Structures are given as structure tokens and as C-alpha cells.
Amino acid sequence: MSFTLPDLPYSYDALAPYMSRETLEFHHDKHHLAYVNNGNNLLKGTEFEGKSLEEIVKGSYGKNAGLFNNAGQHYNHLHFWNWLKPNGGGAIPGELEKKIVEDFGSVDKFKEDFIQAGVTQFGSGWAWLAVKDGKLIVAKTPNGESPLVTGATPILGVDVWEHSYYIDYRNRRPDYLKAFVENLVNWDYVAELYSKA
Numbered sequence: 001m002s003f004t005l006p007d008l009p010y011s012y013d014a015l016a017p018y019m020s021r022e023t024l025e026f027h028h029d030k031h032h033l034a035y036v037n038n039g040n041n042l043l044k045g046t047e048f049e050g051k052s053l054e055e056i057v058k059g060s061y062g063k064n065a066g067l068f069n070n071a072g073q074h075y076n077h078l079h080f081w082n083w084l085k086p087n088g089g090g091a092i093p094g095e096l097e098k099k100i101v102e103d104f105g106s107v108d109k110f111k112e113d114f115i116q117a118g119v120t121q122f123g124s125g126w127a128w129l130a131v132k133d134g135k136l137i138v139a140k141t142p143n144g145e146s147p148l149v150t151g152a153t154p155i156l157g158v159d160v161w162e163h164s165y166y167i168d169y170r171n172r173r174p175d176y177l178k179a180f181v182e183n184l185v186n187w188d189y190v191a192e193l194y195s196k197a
């Protein structure tokens with residue numbers, strides 16, 4: 001397969017004031033597009049042509065750094081746009097909420113751990129909620145990595161590269177993460193991924 005850039009599932013103004021049009025224009029139209037174009041160029045002539053995106057991400061990890069970085073970021077961003085929605089945050093669908101309480105003790109404890117993972121990811125990377133061996137875990141990864149490469153299934157991720165928040169929050173990464181959790185998360189999409197994990 002080759003990589004293509006999907007349209008955002010909402011308008012560029014839809015996530016304001018928590019994520020501005022300008023951030024989405026740079027992040028989607030320039031950064032994500034660059035991963036798509038670079039990924040397609042690096043995919044050409046490799047053993048990964050014709051494979052699914054997840055197979056490319058997992059297969060290129062540790063083997064083909066250039067392809068992995070771009071395919072990994074393409075995978076992460078495809079989901080990231082769907083992990084956001086206008087008037088997000090709020091109630092977590094029942095079954096997923098139950099599992100969060102079971103594995104973290106409370107929803108608040110999960111949110112605290114998730115935000116902490118994003119705050120403490122040194123440099124560029126992502127913070128995650130993932131399913132591993134039937135259990136929910138919080139994780140953080142550098143650059144374009146995701147829990148996919150450690151045999152887990154990511155169900156929620158937040159981009160903590162500076163391009164994702166610097167226009168709106170400058171150096172206040174904790175404020176961006178709090179807004180992500182409280183006002184932007186599309187829990188229906190997280191629950192959908194959880195049900196398939």
C-alpha cells in the first residue's frame with residue numbers, strides 16, 4: 001500500500017480554543033503530509049511494499065529507521081486526528097470506564113498517570129493508553145514509536161512533539177495535556193479501539 005493523507009474529521013476551527021486552526025493547519029497539512037510523502041519515497045523498492053501500515057511499522061522497527069520514523073508517525077497521526085473531537089473529554093463509555101477503574105484504581109488516577117507520562121517524555125514523542133496482555137497500561141515513547149512495537153495495542157495517544165502544542169501553549173506542555181484529557185479526547189473512538197484490541 002502507499003500512504004495517503006486523510007482530511008481532518010472536523011473543520012480546522014472545530015477544536016478551538018484548545019487547539020487552534022493554525023496548529024491544525026501546520027500539524028495536519030505540513031507535518032503529517034511530510035510523513036506521508038517521505039514514507040512513500042522510503043517505501044519504494046523495499047520488502048514492505050504491499051504490506052499493511054501496521055505490518056510496515058512493526059516490520060521496519062529496528063531495521064529501517066527512516067521508513068520506520070515516517071510510517072510510525074503516519075500511523076500515530078491517522079489515529080491522533082480521530083482521538084480528538086469538538087467538545088471532547090467528558091464521560092467515558094461504560095465498559096472502558098470499568099476497565100480503567102479496574103486497572104488504575106480510578107479514572108482520576110489514570111488521567112494523572114497519562115498526563116505525567118506526557119509531561120515526562122523527554123523531547124519529542126507520545127504518551128499512550130494501550131492494551132497489553134489483557135491489561136490497560138500507560139506508556140510513553142520517543143519520536144515516532146508507539147506501543148505497537150512492544151506487542152501492545154494503542155487505544156489512545158497524545159502527540160507531545162512541540163509542533164502539536166507550541167503555537168497554542170508555548171512551553172506549557174502540562175496545560176496542553178490537561179486540555180487534551182479534559183476537553184478534546186474522543187472517548188467513543190477510544191472505546192471502539194478497546195473493543196477490537
Ligand code: MN3
Pocket residue numbers: 027031077159161163164
Ligand atoms: Mn505530530
